[in-house]
Amino acid sequence: xxxxxxxxxxxxxxxxxxxxxxxxxxxxxxxxxxxxxxxxxxxxxxxxxxxxxxxxxxxxxxxxxxxxxxxxxxxxxxxxxxxxxxxxxxxxxxxxxxxxxxxxxxxxxxxxxxxxxxxxxxxxxxxxxxxxxxxxxxxxxxxxxxxxxxxxxxxxxxxxxxxxxxxxxxxxxxxxxxxxxxxxxxxxxxxxxxxxxxxxxxxxxxxxxxxxxxxxxxxxxxxxxxxxxxxxxxxxxxxxxxxxxxxxxxxxxxxxxxxxxxxxxxxxxxxxxxxxxxxxxxxxxxxxxxxxxxxxxxxxxxxxxxxxxxxxxxxxxxxxxxxxxxxxxxxxxxxxxxxxxxxxxxxxxxxxxxxxxxxxxxxxxxxxxxxxxx
Ligand SMILES: Nc1ncnc2c1ncn2[C@@H]1O[C@H](COP(=O)(O)OP(=O)(O)OP(=O)(O)O)[C@@H](O)[C@H]1O
Numbered sequence: 001x002x003x004x005x006x007x008x009x010x011x012x013x014x015x016x017x018x019x020x021x022x023x024x025x026x027x028x029x030x031x032x033x034x035x036x037x038x039x040x041x042x043x044x045x046x047x048x049x050x051x052x053x054x055x056x057x058x059x060x061x062x063x064x065x066x067x068x069x070x071x072x073x074x075x076x077x078x079x080x081x082x083x084x085x086x087x088x089x090x091x092x093x094x095x096x097x098x099x100x101x102x103x104x105x106x107x108x109x110x111x112x113x114x115x116x117x118x119x120x121x122x123x124x125x126x127x128x129x130x131x132x133x134x135x136x137x138x139x140x141x142x143x144x145x146x147x148x149x150x151x152x153x154x155x156x157x158x159x160x161x162x163x164x165x166x167x168x169x170x171x172x173x174x175x176x177x178x179x180x181x182x183x184x185x186x187x188x189x190x191x192x193x194x195x196x197x198x199x200x201x202x203x204x205x206x207x208x209x210x211x212x213x214x215x216x217x218x219x220x221x222x223x224x225x226x227x228x229x230x231x232x233x234x235x236x237x238x239x240x241x242x243x244x245x246x247x248x249x250x251x252x253x254x255x256x257x258x259x260x261x262x263x264x265x266x267x268x269x270x271x272x273x274x275x276x277x278x279x280x281x282x283x284x285x286x287x288x289x290x291x292x293x294x295x296x297x298x299x300x301x302x303x304x305x306x307x308x309x310x311x312x313x314x315x316x317x318x319x320x321x322x323x324x325x326x327x328x329x330x331x332x333x334x335x336x337x338x339x340x341x342x343x344x345x346x347x348x349x350x351x352x353x354x355x356x357x358x359x360x361x362x363x364x365x366x367x368x369x370x371x372x373x374x
Pocket of ligand 1: 009011028029034035036058
């Protein structure tokens with residue numbers, strides 16, 4: 001990304017900033033707008049961004065319309081302009097969803113942005129990923145898959161839609177065999193595709209983790225998925241997993257009717273992470289160890305994305321230096337340098353990034369503006 005322009009996004013009324021292409025260190029006081037800037041970049045990939053906020057909340061307080069984020073991406077055939085915005089006034093074009101434009105033309109879906117760039121992030125809110133609810137880990141897992149496999153977003157949407165249909169039939173006390181059969185076949189097909197994509201990503205990621213040094217600054221993680229379909233896929237081909245899921249949905253209609261929702265499927269899976277050197281679950285590791293484990297996963301994943309997608313992802317590492325001692329920070333900067341992609345790091349003090357030295361562009365965020373750190 002060469003250039004970023006924001007309009008009425010959070011604390012920014014108008015912002016235009018240029019990046020050199022490598023590492024960017026953003027420093028500034030608490031509340032200066034560092035995370036807001038990362039959040040804007042995170043909207044250059046499908047989803048609601050790194051805060052998972054309602055779009056209306058991202059519109060600058062007091063602004064009359066919606067927000068807009070524009071980026072110039074260096075594509076193979078020159079610059080590509082990506083624009084996105086949402087949260088306009090009632091009846092405005094962006095009410096409800098988020099609009100995406102690529103080179104000025106409306107995109108069919110936000111997934112089109114994945115043709116030009118991939119974005120991954122780590123935020124302090126993810127520090128409790130291993131100890132928190134399975135839904136957060138599942139979301140993280142699916143983000144890891146989507147960054148490598150752009151078709152994953154549509155699979156998830158199709159599955160959700162079918163499942164909502166089944167839950168509605170259950171709630172309405174419907175017993176129509178044809179309706180159930182059609183919807184459950186759809187859930188089985190899309191569900192098996194979701195699980196297969198997750199299993200494949202974890203397999204590839206595990207192989208990438210194996211290539212990291214055994215005693216490196218970021219411990220190796222053992223990754224596995226706990227889930228009905230993923231469990232079957234570990235031993236049997238996808239067609240069998242699909243059929244088995246379809247039969248189970250059919251068999252468990254009454255149980256699910258009592259529960260008021262579908263109790264089996266990829267919407268209930270969990271990403272299981274273990275700290276290999278300690279031979280224990282990630283959740284039992286120290287705060288710093290968990291952070292190091294998570295960073296290790298994201299770095300290996302960034303390398304994997306680079307290899308598979310042919311483009312290094314943009315990494316957004318919010319307050320990344322906070323938990324690490326100087327040796328780990330130095331190791332992190334070396335790995336990032338080696339990844340050769342664009343990475344944005346934030347912190348309150350520039351000193352924390354001293355070891356990155358002349359390998360980064362240092363910017364200071366203050367008063368709704370971003371300037372070269374002087
Ligand atoms: N919709 C909005 N309109 C205007 N300002 C907003 C909006 N949403 C958030 N803010 C402001 O943005 C600021 C937070 O910015 P941000 O989270 O980027 O800070 P930060 O530089 O990352 O700080 P920290 O170091 O504390 O994490 C807050 O002062 C908040 O009031």
